[in-house]
Amino acid sequence: xxxxxxxxxxxxxHEWILVESDGKIRIGITDYAQDSLSDVVFIELPKIGDxxxxxxxxxxxxxxxxxxxxxxxxxxxxIDINNKLEEFPELVNDSPYEFGWMVxxxxxxxxxxxxxxxxxxxSID
Amino acid sequence: xxxxxxxxxxxxACGAKMVDYAGWEMPIQYSSIMAEHKIVRERVGVFDVxxxxxxxxxxxxxxxxxxxxxxxxxxxxxxxxxxxxHILNMDGTIIDDxxxxxxxxxxxxxxxxxSMIEEISSWLNLQADNFDVKIENHSDFYFCIALQGPxxxxxxxxxxxxxxxxxxxIEYDEIIISGTxxxxxxxxxxxxxSDKAESIWKSLLEMGAAPIGLGARDTLRLEKxxxxxxxxxxxxxxxxxxxxxxxxxxxxxxxxxxxxISQKKLSxxxxxxxxxxxxxxxxxxxxxxxxxxQISKLTSGSLSPILRKGxxxxxxxxxLNSKVTINVRGNHLNGRVVQVPFL
Numbered sequence: 001x002x003x004x005x006x007x008x009x010x011x012x013x014h015e016w017i018l019v020e021s022d023g024k025i026r027i028g029i030t031d032y033a034q035d036s037l038s039d040v041v042f043i044e045l046p047k048i049g050d051x052x053x054x055x056x057x058x059x060x061x062x063x064x065x066x067x068x069x070x071x072x073x074x075x076x077x078x079i080d081i082n083n084k085l086e087e088f089p090e091l092v093n094d095s096p097y098e099f100g101w102m103v104x105x106x107x108x109x110x111x112x113x114x115x116x117x118x119x120x121x122x123s124i125d
Numbered sequence: 126x127x128x129x130x131x132x133x134x135x136x137x138a139c140g141a142k143m144v145d146y147a148g149w150e151m152p153i154q155y156s157s158i159m160a161e162h163k164i165v166r167e168r169v170g171v172f173d174v175x176x177x178x179x180x181x182x183x184x185x186x187x188x189x190x191x192x193x194x195x196x197x198x199x200x201x202x203x204x205x206x207x208x209x210x211h212i213l214n215m216d217g218t219i220i221d222d223x224x225x226x227x228x229x230x231x232x233x234x235x236x237x238x239x240s241m242i243e244e245i246s247s248w249l250n251l252q253a254d255n256f257d258v259k260i261e262n263h264s265d266f267y268f269c270i271a272l273q274g275p276x277x278x279x280x281x282x283x284x285x286x287x288x289x290x291x292x293x294x295i296e297y298d299e300i301i302i303s304g305t306x307x308x309x310x311x312x313x314x315x316x317x318x319s320d321k322a323e324s325i326w327k328s329l330l331e332m333g334a335a336p337i338g339l340g341a342r343d344t345l346r347l348e349k350x351x352x353x354x355x356x357x358x359x360x361x362x363x364x365x366x367x368x369x370x371x372x373x374x375x376x377x378x379x380x381x382x383x384x385x386i387s388q389k390k391l392s393x394x395x396x397x398x399x400x401x402x403x404x405x406x407x408x409x410x411x412x413x414x415x416x417x418x419q420i421s422k423l424t425s426g427s428l429s430p431i432l433r434k435g436x437x438x439x440x441x442x443x444x445l446n447s448k449v450t451i452n453v454r455g456n457h458l459n460g461r462v463v464q465v466p467f468l
Contacts, residue, residue, distance in 0.1 A: 039159045041428050042406050062406045064158040
């Protein structure tokens with residue numbers, strides 16, 4: 001059974017979104033996503049300052065078997081990335097909602113169309 | 126509808142992720158590919174490879190027949206020995222790679238890959254016209270369990286009270302046990318009637334072997350440069366192309382021989398190891414570039430769980446240590462041509 005924290009928002013592409021108190025937005029992949037990928041062994045992250053439109057591929061998580069695109073859930077600019085993942089990509093498996101975060105973004109417009117925990121839970125049942 | 130091996134319910138009980146592989150519902154992994162890979166390199170694991178085939182060839186001319194249809198001269202193989210070799214088309218291309226078991230001059234068993242069982246069966250039947258042989262495909266009635274890893278001799282001794290050398294086999298209580306495998310570690314493959322699969326599987330787990338899925342099977346074989354049927358050869362490459370000339374006994378006549386002889390003196394692309402020097406993972410199908418020009422594609426590619434580097438196989442006509450780039454999703458990553466095995 002996958003863990004789905006109630007304080008987060010989600011996309012149908014199995015990414016989680018945490019709106020921080022200063023309006024910046026932290027992004028990672030869900031427990032369900034890391035479990036399907038299994039053994040994340042390499043993460044390609046964007047550069048700080050990169051700008052994306054919603055739906056753009058901004059990162060790639062690779063497991064032994066497959067590569068999986070991580071999409072920008074909305075338009076915005078990359079403020080920070082989780083450099084730890086370069087050396088320890090397995091943090092995405094071990095701690096998908098905390099130490100395995102990937103990108104911190106500043107959205108350029110409104111952030112909507114996200115699923116709440118209940119809707120996301122229903123989508124992976 | 127995918128077929129199920131006699132161990133299907135065991136896999137489900139072990140929490141395996143199941144996938145369709147060559148028409149079979151097979152475990153891709155139980156816990157994690159990385160962890161399972163390391164268990165086999167360091168301790169011992171068991172694999173369900175019951176999808177593999179078992180074709181028996183019997184009759185007074187079996188030894189001549191099999192010497193003709195494979196790259197090896199079976200007259201040189203003793204009873205109780207088994208050997209890895211290739212079955213070639215008339216034009217020398219590999220139909221499949223197999224292990225041939227010698228029970229006696231008049232009884233042999235061939236183990237082809239799951240996806241090639243029917244093709245090998247009909248090819249053998251087609252070639253058998255002038256030989257006194259009978260070809261019996263028993264694949265549906267047999268399981269195959271691979272026991273692999275440095276600790277596997279201990280488990281074999283404990284369960285069967287026996288020891289077996291590389292490429293030897295014995296029959297023990299209807300089970301054929303051979304010193305073979307696909308991991309590069311000391312290990313065995315156990316073949317027997319399907320109804321015996323579960324008790325052997327459970328006993329080996331109880332003795333400390335971990336169940337290992339097809340995911341780790343692929344990374345284990347790739348680190349050793351072993352060929353994957355349908356991927357590293359797929360209907361257009363011959364034995365010389367794959368770099369496996371050691372499976373050929375040139376002193377006897379066999380199907381495909383004349384084509385191989387005519388290629389011997391030429392320069393041709395040979396299956397080579399590609400080691401990634403940049404960080405990343407290379408996958409089958411990635412294009413390979415040399416001096417700015419695309420020269421080949423990877424036939425296999427993954428991450429080596431032991432080296433923590435991208436490794437792959439590709440047909441290239443380049444000396445060892447040549448620098449190449451590999452196009453991974455639009456990025457050119459640096460790599461070089463290396464000798465296999467990778468470790």
